Amino acid sequence: MKFLVTGGCGYKGHVLVPKLLGRGYEVVVLDTGWFGNFLNSHPKLNVIRGDVRDIDAINLDGVEGIIHLSSVANDPCGDLDPKLTWEISALATMQLADKARRHGTRRFIYASSGSVYGVKEELQVTEDLALKPISAYNETKMVSERVLMSYSDDMTVQIVRPATVCGYSPRMRLDVSVNMLTMQALTKGRITVFGGAQVRPNIHIDDITDVYLHLIDHPALTGIYNAGFENISILDIANLVIRHVPGEIVVTESNDPRSYRVNSDRLLATGYKPKKRVEDAIKEIIQKFHSGELKDEPHFHNLHWMQKSVLVKHPV
Numbered sequence: 001m002k003f004l005v006t007g008g009c010g011y012k013g014h015v016l017v018p019k020l021l022g023r024g025y026e027v028v029v030l031d032t033g034w035f036g037n038f039l040n041s042h043p044k045l046n047v048i049r050g051d052v053r054d055i056d057a058i059n060l061d062g063v064e065g066i067i068h069l070s071s072v073a074n075d076p077c078g079d080l081d082p083k084l085t086w087e088i089s090a091l092a093t094m095q096l097a098d099k100a101r102r103h104g105t106r107r108f109i110y111a112s113s114g115s116v117y118g119v120k121e122e123l124q125v126t127e128d129l130a131l132k133p134i135s136a137y138n139e140t141k142m143v144s145e146r147v148l149m150s151y152s153d154d155m156t157v158q159i160v161r162p163a164t165v166c167g168y169s170p171r172m173r174l175d176v177s178v179n180m181l182t183m184q185a186l187t188k189g190r191i192t193v194f195g196g197a198q199v200r201p202n203i204h205i206d207d208i209t210d211v212y213l214h215l216i217d218h219p220a221l222t223g224i225y226n227a228g229f230e231n232i233s234i235l236d237i238a239n240l241v242i243r244h245v246p247g248e249i250v251v252t253e254s255n256d257p258r259s260y261r262v263n264s265d266r267l268l269a270t271g272y273k274p275k276k277r278v279e280d281a282i283k284e285i286i287q288k289f290h291s292g293e294l295k296d297e298p299h300f301h302n303l304h305w306m307q308k309s310v311l312v313k314h315p316v
Contacts, residue, residue, distance in 0.1 A: 002026040004063045006052050006096070007070030009037045012111070014171040016067070016209040021045055023213075030058065030070070034306075035299050038170035053087050055095040065107035066100055067212055068093060072137065073302055082136040089140035094147045101154045109158045109215055110148050112141045114201060114228055114262050116161060124263040125201075127161070127224050145224065156222055158215045162208050163201030163228025163262050167281035168288050174300040178202060178278055181238050182285045185245040187296055195254030196235030201228030201262035204276035214272045221270050228262035229274045240279050244286055 008017050008029030020027050021042050029039065029047045039047060050057055052070045060066075071089040072081075093110070100108055117125050118132035133139040148157050166178035174183050177200060184191045211227050238249045288294035299305045 001064050002028070002062050003065045003067055004028045004030060004058075004060065005067045005069060006030045007068075007111075009033060009039065009047070009171060010035065010069055010073070011169050011171055011173045012165065012205060012209060013069055014038055014169045015205050016069075016212060017045065019209055019213060026062075028059075028063065035171055035302070052092040052096065055092065055099060058096065058099065060099060060103040060105055063100075063103070063105055065109065065216065066096065066105060067109045067111075068096065069111045071111070071140070072306075085136045086140055089137070090143045090147075093140075093144040097148055097151050101151055105155060107156045107158070107216070107219065108148060108151070109212055110144065110160070112145050112159050112161045112224075113138070114161045114163050114226060116142045116145070117260070120260045123261055125226070125260050126263045127226055127266055149223075152222060156219050158219075158222055159224040160208075160211055160215070161224060161226050161262075162211075163203045163226075163230075165205050165208050166202050166278060167205035167276070168284045168294065169205055172294060172297070172300040173302065174296060175302050177234060178237055178281050179285060181234075182241050182245070182282050183289075183296055185241045185247040186286065186289050189245075189247040191238045191241060191247060191249045193234055193238050193249055193251045196238070196251050197233055198254070199231055199233050199261055201260070202230045202232065202237075202278050203228050204274070204278070204281050206276050207274040210275070211267070211272060214270070218270060225267040225270075226262050226264045227267055228264055230278050231261040232278065237278060241282055243279075244282060 003020055003025055005013055005017060005027060007013055009031035017027055017039055021044055026044045030050050032051055033049045072085040115138045116131045116133055117129060118134045131142045133142050145159055151157060164176050174180055181191050208227055215221055
C-alpha cells in the first residue's frame with residue numbers, strides 16, 4: 001500500500017513515517033522542510049520538498065491513502081500570518097481532497113485538533129459538542145473537517161482530534177507543555193508555571209501515531225475521533241517533571257484560565273488502547289537529553305523559528 005504523508009517531516013511525521021515503513025508500506029512524504037528533515041533514508045521512502053498549496057505538483061499516481069498532517073501548527077503560529085494559515089491549513093486541504101477524489105484515492109486520514117472545541121465548560125468534551133474555534137488555527141481545522149466530511153461518500157474519511165502531543169521525536173517540539181516544562185527543568189533547574197490549575201488533555205506521540213495505524217487497520221471506522229487520554233493540570237505536569245529532574249517550580253499569574261477534559265470513549269470503544277503516559281514522555285525526554293540526542297535547538301520552537309527564519313525566507 002502506498003501512502004502520501006503531507007507534513008511528514010514534522011513532529012508527528014518523524015515518528016509515524018518509520019512505523020509505516022516498518023509495516024512495508026511505500027511512503028511519499030511532502031513537506032516544505034521549514035523545520036528540517038531528520039528521516040533516515042529507506043528504499044520505500046520518497047521525501048519531496050514541496051508545498052501542499054502547489055496542488056498541481058502533487059502526484060497521486062498509485063497513492064491509495066493520504067495522511068494529511070500538514071498545517072501551520074498551534075494558535076500563536078497561526079496568528080502570525082492568518083492568510084498563510086488559511087492557505088495551508090484550509091484551502092490546500094480542500095484542493096487535496098478534491099484531487100484525491102478525482103484520482104480515486106480510497107483513504108483520507110486527517111489530523112485535526114482538539115482545539116476546535118474552543119472554550120468549554122463541560123467536564124467531558126466529546127465529539128458531539130458544538131465547535132466554537134477561537135483562533136485562525138482552530139477555524140481552519142474546523143473548516144477542513146467539514147470539507148472532508150463532504151467527501152465521505154467518495155472515499156473513507158477518518159478525522160482525528162488529538163489532545164496536546166508529548167514525547168520525543170527527532171523533529172522535536174519544545175513549545176508544547178510537557179516537552180517545554182521538562183526541557184526547562186533540564187536546562188535551567190527551574191520550571192515556570194503560568195497559573196497551573198488549568199487542566200489540559202495529553203497524548204503520547206507513540207500513541208497518537210498508533211491511532212493513525214489503528215485507523216488504517218480499520219477502514220470501517222469513519223468519522224471523527226477524539227484522541228487524548230490523560231487530563232491533568234499544568235502544575236501536575238510540573239510536579240511529575242521534578243520527580244525525575246531536580247529543580248524548583250515557580251508559579252506566576254496567568255490570563256488563561258481555560259480548563260477542559262477531552263473524552264475519548266468513542267475511540268476506546270473501537271478497541272484502541274493507549275500504551276504510554278505523560279510520565280513516560282518525561283522520562284524519555286530526559287534520557288534523550290542526557291544521551292546527547294536531544295538539545296534545545298532553535299528550530300524546535302515553532303513560533304520563534306517561523307518569526308526569525310520561515311517568514312523571512314518564505315514571505316507570502
